[in-house]
Amino acid sequence: EAGVAQSPRYKIIEKRQSVAFWCNPISGHATLYWYQQILGQGPKLLIQFQNNGVVDDSQLPKDRFSAERLKGVDSTLKIQPAKLEDSAVYLCASSLNRNLYGYTFGSGTRLTVV
Amino acid sequence: EDQVTQSPEALRLQEGESSSLNCSYTVSGLRGLFWYRQDPGKGPEFLFTLYSAGEEKEKERLKATLTKKESFLHITAPKPEDSATYLCAVHVQGGSEKLVFGKGTKLTVNP
Numbered sequence: 001e002a003g004v005a006q007s008p009r010y011k012i013i014e015k016r017q018s019v020a021f022w023c024n025p026i027s028g029h030a031t032l033y034w035y036q037q038i039l040g041q042g043p044k045l046l047i048q049f050q051n052n053g054v055v056d057d058s059q060l061p062k063d064r065f066s067a068e069r070l071k072g073v074d075s076t077l078k079i080q081p082a083k084l085e086d087s088a089v090y091l092c093a094s095s096l097n098r099n100l101y102g103y104t105f106g107s108g109t110r111l112t113v114v
Numbered sequence: 115e116d117q118v119t120q121s122p123e124a125l126r127l128q129e130g131e132s133s134s135l136n137c138s139y140t141v142s143g144l145r146g147l148f149w150y151r152q153d154p155g156k157g158p159e160f161l162f163t164l165y166s167a168g169e170e171k172e173k174e175r176l177k178a179t180l181t182k183k184e185s186f187l188h189i190t191a192p193k194p195e196d197s198a199t200y201l202c203a204v205h206v207q208g209g210s211e212k213l214v215f216g217k218g219t220k221l222t223v224n225p
Contacts, residue, residue: 004157033212042118042201042215043158056212091157103213105157 002026004106006092012112018080021109025073025094029104031055032069034077035091037108043091049075082113116141116206120216127223130191135219137202138184146205147185148213149178151198158201192223 005024013019025032030051035043046065048056051072060067064083069075079086089108095101117140127133139147146165150158162171164180171178175196177188187200199220203213 040217042203042217043213044215045212048212093157101163103160105159107156110155 004092004094004104006090006106006109008109009107010110010112012114013082015084015113016081018078019082019111020076020078021090021092021111023075023077023092023106025075025092026104028096029094030072030097031095032075033093033095033103034067034075035093035105037089037091039088046077046090079111082111084113087111087113116204116214118202118204118214118216120200120202120219122219123217124220125222127189127192127221129193129223129225132188132190132192134189135187135200135221136184137187137216139202139204141204141206141214143206144204147180148203148205149176149185149187150201150203152201152218153198161200189221192221194223194225197221197223 007022011019032049034046036046037043046060047067049069052069065079067077089110091105091108093103093105095103119138121136146163148163149161151161152158162178167180167182169180175190179186199218201215201218203215205213
């Protein structure tokens with residue numbers, strides 16, 4: 001079974017620029033999560049999708065972050081404009097129908113904002 | 115507010131030196147407690163889920179236990195390949211199906 005794919009692996013941008021991350025979940029997984037992991041901290045949920053609908057985006061900074069999951073498969077997370085404090089690893093995870101016990105993470109995208 | 119606190123932040127052990135990692139939690143309603151392992155440059159990898167006080171689970175040199183307020187991850191006779199960051203997360207009642215993570219314990223096992 002292929003894992004959760006994310007790209008790019010690394011990204012360096014200047015503050016106020018925009019950036020986008022891509023995630024392809026495990027085939028058949030209806031639930032997709034985006035987490036932000038700042039260095040030295042645990043992952044924090046940004047947004048959760050069930051198919052192509054948003055279940056929870058309460059911790060997403062909506063003034064600069066946006067996410068979509070068209071057709072209930074791939075997802076993109078965008079930051080515009082980026083701030084220095086957005087430097088982090090952005091992790092995508094997926095699970096089968098909100099089943100936390102089959103919750104698989106990708107390797108993440110490491111973003112550095114300079 | 116739901117909180118998960120892990121200690122110590124970092125732990126250095128000699129190969130074969132057993133120890134325990136702690137995860138304490140303050141949540142409104144615990145539905146499950148998860149332990150993950152995270153290697154540098156990788157996403158967290160699932161280890162265990164515990165549901166109720168008194169429950170224990172084992173995998174190779176790792177054993178996880180749960181009480182009403184905390185969980186322990188016991189590492190018996192660790193090897194250098196056990197070096198990683200160990201994350202604890204809780205699944206809380208209400209709202210979406212999400213995990214709230216602690217900051218993790220970075221374990222280094224020296225040969």
